[in-house]
Amino acid sequence: MNRLKTSAAVLAAFSVLAAGPASAAGLSTQEKKLVAAAGAEEARSLALLETLVNINSGTLNVAGVQDVGKRLQTEFRGLGFDVRWVPMNEIGRAGHLVAVHKGSGKGKRMLLIGHMDTVFEPSSPFQKYVVRGDIAEGPGVNDMKGGLVIMIGALRAMKAAGTLKDADITVVLTGDEERAGRPLTTSRADLINAAKASDLALEFEGLAQENGKDMASIARRSSTDWTLKVTAKSGHSSGIFSDAAGYGAAYELARIVDAFRREAREVNATFNVGYMAAGTTAAANETDTGAAATGKTNIIPAQAVARGDLRTLSNAQTESIRAKMAAIVSQPLGGAKAEISFQDGYPAMAPSAGSRALLAKLNEVNRDLGLATMPELDPLKRGAGDIGFVGDLLPGLIGFGAAGEGAHAPGETMELKSLDRQTKRAALFMSRMARP
Known part of the structure; x- marks a missing residue:
């Protein structure tokens, strides 16, 4: 099936999904167990966050990005994923982590997207993780090591509640999102190939907010x-x-x-x-x-x-x-x-009916978690990201990572309270997508 036909089929599937009856309000017994398991991940997630932030992984610090990758490989293998490291030495980058979990084949095939690098090279004076009340500060804490620990925490909760076993998930974590290696046909080949074998994409970069309200993103500009x-x-x-x-x-x-x-x-x-x-x-x-x-x-x-x-x-x-x-x-x-x-x-990821259908499902998750509905964020308020390379192939949602401020600048922060609700959101959303 060619690319255009694949995109049309995916769009049609999600249009039907959006038009169908909403899932029953409230949480099932298994979902209540899932939410509790996600909440129980917070302390472990915070410890992992501190470890990752204190590893300098500026894009050009090949050893540092590889160190982050090694620690994450251990996490994914512990969850039953088949993990491989894709070296990018020939283009001057550390490489990418690709992890695959085979489920029942009956639910939606999910592609989880993230990156391990930051804009803070070893020469930056901004290097250490610090907590001040409900705020964590550190290089890449929001963009996007907070998102990495949310991803891991959500998957761990799914395993604890028994919803991961049926989930078909491919994770692609790039090592050069902040300064993509050239040629792009090489540095983004694994991401694009993963998208061609998936039904939807979830990007775990930072959660956008307006006036203290969580916002959803279904598009990114080029x-x-x-x-x-x-x-x-x-x-x-x-x-x-x-x-x-x-x-x-x-x-x-x-x-x-x-x-x-x-x-x-x-x-x-x-x-x-x-x-x-x-x-x-x-x-x-x-x-x-x-x-x-x-x-x-x-x-x-x-x-x-x-x-x-x-x-x-x-x-x-x-x-x-x-x-x-x-x-x-x-x-x-x-x-x-x-x-x-x-x-x-x-490239750009344009708004689509398929992505809006996913947002409707996410807002059902918000309702059942007792969280506010997430409106669409104006795409002019969001920069470019890796999901743009696959935006023409499948629908997706952006912003499953942590809330925070000051990304790409010394003093970058993360709102620690966002860790719990984002882990629960991601775990419940992915568990529902994994169902037949």
Whole structure:
């Protein structure tokens, strides 16, 4: 069956699921046992969280990411999963953890997605796990080591209550979500292959909140980069704007980026100019963290460069905006030439009926746990993530991880109270999906 037919079949299945009668209100005897088991995991989960956060696993710290992976492999093997480590040495990354649990084959095949790396490399001064009242602070505590321990705690509760044995689950934990290794066809091959053999995806990154209310995510925007390079005739500044001299590289660069703003915008899409430079010479630095230019006030700039990102709500929208940007670039001012290139990054996961059907089931779980209904989060408020690589293949939900603040910055925190309710949510939701 081809990819389009597979997606259509999955969507139809979940549309029927959403339209069918709601499950009986309240918890069954087994589900009550499950919820109690999930609650009993808290102390163990907190201990595991401290251990994982205190291991530096910045994306480029290969040994640290592998150390986190070894500890998690032990956890999954103890739950009866077949576990393998997929090395990524050839692309300069630590590798990925893939764990598979074979169940009855009668329920939904679930893909659990997460990552073991953080943005905090060994050179960062932010390295230690600290608890202050109901808040834990530490590198990656929210993004996303809190989500890793919630995943483990939920699966342990399922095993204790007897609901794991029937569950068909594949776990893919990447080691480079924060700085994906290239080529992406290599670094995300195992994730995509797992999605093709699954019915739904659950991403255990952080729980989004608005005004203290838990929110659900069914979409993530893309994140790709673009580079604009301009060359032009140079000469004495007194000749600028003439037919012979033209307009120079600086005016052409300014024309293009302003035309992007005026002509290429679409709803739910953004594109940012991260940095730009123009002069007699202008070039980005080797680490793509800025640019340098040389020149004089009386010389027409011969070179210009700008770099930025593009974020969209669907992969079709990505192509649409790229085409608009390319069309703008293709109409240069006199005496100038320009070219734009796009560097593939994280694809978009667009909202879908199948994902909304899953959210309806999650809100049945919330009801039966005595928790508030979770509304959809505006996808503009959520960044890109690994689930985007499989968003066109199957429906999914995002945000089964911990609540917190300040991700990617020193002082990143996690709300410790979210650990209990997220573990219970995940355990009950997965147990219900595993049923025939």
